[in-house]
Amino acid sequence: MGWTRWTPSPGRSSRREPCLDTSPPDPQLSALYQELILDHYRRPRNKGTLEQATHAVSLNNPLCGDEIDLQLRVDGDIIKEVRFIGRGCSISQAAASMMTQLVKDKSILQALALADRMSAMMQGDEGAARDKTLGELRALAGVSKFPVRIKCALLPWNALTDAVKS
Template identity: 55%
Template sequence: MERSALDAVYQELILKHYRSSRFRGELDAPDAVIPMRNPVCGDDILLQVRVDDDRIAEIRFSGHGCAISQAAASMMSEHAVGKSWDEVRGISDRFREMIHGDETASRDKKLGDMRALAGVAKLPRRVKCAMLAWDALDEAEKKIRSGEPES
């Protein structure tokens, strides 16, 4: 596929996740609720996670911000549901490598739709936007593993 055509597909995929994520909303009984903010550009994410048997059973997010932060939250949610914390950490690490410019990671099929965000590596000011939901998920794991109850 020609580079400009591929860029257009990726742009459309990012916009699709930005506009209509099936993970946007709230959970009835989350095990963790994590607010995360990017003070540089004002992006906000409120991540809610419910775990069952050390696997992410449900995940929802709300918030506002740029297409990158909101699409990344949607894509992260899609990839996290049903996975163990160890599996999620592996995906998160690979995504982080891609966002920081690792060409091999940007071709890793395990990242699925998230590969559409590989171009963020060329926009250093947007890396935090793309990582916001992943950082929130990392905090959710810490909170859940510590046994800290959600109020």
């Protein structure tokens, strides 16, 4: 199953299954949810609506119900502002928060290159996992060990790619 567009609606989320497992964590899962991820989940950066957005897209992950509404203000080819509204697991929301910090003031080409590196890291590319250009996103490298979580981490990046290509 692929990505589908969604229209944000007031009220309850359309989530079917949560991406966040509420069972007691094992040591491997505990490493996945490290403090940086939880910090971005609890205190997301750049969350909210962007006035005068030039690009916008809404995506969801139908497998677990993660949702993101991403808005950008692009001037020339530079992403000047980025905001998101989203619901979902700690991975998707932390990835969105980290992504918004990383792509601000980057060119569209630089942002797309970062999206490619993030995707490579999620596919287990160890070189990408060590790539310092990914910044805090490297904390999500452990997600690659959990195939059902990869789409959670890539949702904001797919939204970014769709937004800048539209």
